Amino acid sequence: MKKLLRYSLIALGLAFAGFFAYANLRPLSVTERLEPVALATWHVNGTPAAGNDLSAVVKVMPEVTACAVNKNTGLLSVTYKYRHMPADELESAIEHRTGLALETVEAAPSGGCPVHRIAGWYHGALQSLRIH
Amino acid sequence: MKTFTKMLAVLALTAVLGTGCSKDDNGDTPTPVPTATLYSRLGGINAISAVTDQFLANVANDNRINTRFAATVANPSRLQLLRNNLIDQICAGSGGPCQYKGKTMLAAHQGMNITDAEFTALVEDLVASLNQFSVPDKEKNELLAILGPMKSDIVGK
Numbered sequence: 499m500k501k502l503l504r505y506s507l508i509a510l511g512l513a514f515a516g517f518f519a520y521a522n523l524r525p526l527s528v529t530e531r532l533e534p535v536a537l538a539t540w541h542v543n544g545t546p547a548a549g550n551d552l553s554a555v556v557k558v559m560p561e562v563t564a565c566a567v568n569k570n571t572g573l574l575s576v577t578y579k580y581r582h583m584p585a586d587e588l589e590s591a592i593e594h595r596t597g598l599a600l601e602t603v604e605a606a607p608s609g610g611c612p613v614h615r616i617a618g619w620y621h622g623a624l625q626s627l628r629i630h
Numbered sequence: 631m632k633t634f635t636k637m638l639a640v641l642a643l644t645a646v647l648g649t650g651c652s653k654d655d656n657g658d659t660p661t662p663v664p665t666a667t668l669y670s671r672l673g674g675i676n677a678i679s680a681v682t683d684q685f686l687a688n689v690a691n692d693n694r695i696n697t698r699f700a701a702t703v704a705n706p707s708r709l710q711l712l713r714n715n716l717i718d719q720i721c722a723g724s725g726g727p728c729q730y731k732g733k734t735m736l737a738a739h740q741g742m743n744i745t746d747a748e749f750t751a752l753v754e755d756l757v758a759s760l761n762q763f764s765v766p767d768k769e770k771n772e773l774l775a776i777l778g779p780m781k782s783d784i785v786g787k
Contacts, residue, residue: 564686
């Protein structure tokens with residue numbers, strides 16, 4: 499029993515080491531070398547001061563790669579470099595710059611666009627093991 | 631020796647006549663002008679990634695279709711996959727150095743029952759993102775012509 503446990507642990511360790519090596523040594527595609535981004539959506543409470551364009555103010559923030567404002571629904575969506583700034587800090591920074599209150603839009607629990615053969619968790623595991 | 635000299639003279643004469651008789655009477659050999667790929671005209675990978683990010687932000691704000699993507703964009707790994715696949719599709723389709731590794735459009739949208747209106751909304755969000763970056767009409771239309779045929783694999787499946 500002890501031997502079985504030992505060999506199982508060794509096998510697991512080797513598998514993990516192999517996975518770790520693969521995550522760090524595999525050649526990255528042109529797309530994979532891009533800085534990863536996250537997307538956050540908020541309800542905007544209030545209106546910007548006269549002459550201030552919310553989109554223009556948010557777009558120039560260095561961590562932000564794209565910004566969209568829907569004036570009809572009051573939604574603000576931002577793609578941002580999450581390694582530079584987490585979502586809550588970004589929210590505070592936007593509120594500070596614009597003087598507006600943001601309310602996080604609750605995410606759907608499941609579903610979505612299943613476009614990749616490799617499950618999201620596998621890709622996430624590869625990314626997390628990679629030494630940047 | 632005389633025979634060898636005669637042969638040399640004939641060869642020299644042939645070489646001179648051959649050089650003089652070029653196809654182009656002006657003496658210029660027309661060279662083909664390489665046309666830049668749509669990928670390079672769009673601005674390369676950084677420009678495509680910027681347009682894709684704007685497209686994702688537009689979709690997230692679009693109440694006609696954002697519920698279709700809500701769970702995906704809420705998960706950073708799945709969003710990254712979606713983003714990378716979108717960039718790869720545009721990059722590869724426009725002649726860039728990328729390879730699309732995702733599911734086929736048919737397999738990806740099987741059972742989702744995407745409507746014509748939803749597809750149209752998606753295209754409008756893409757066009758809006760292209761307009762935001764002032765992509766010229768020629769390049770815009772070329773890109774839409776590449777992506778447009780995917781509609782039959784997406785709508786009503």
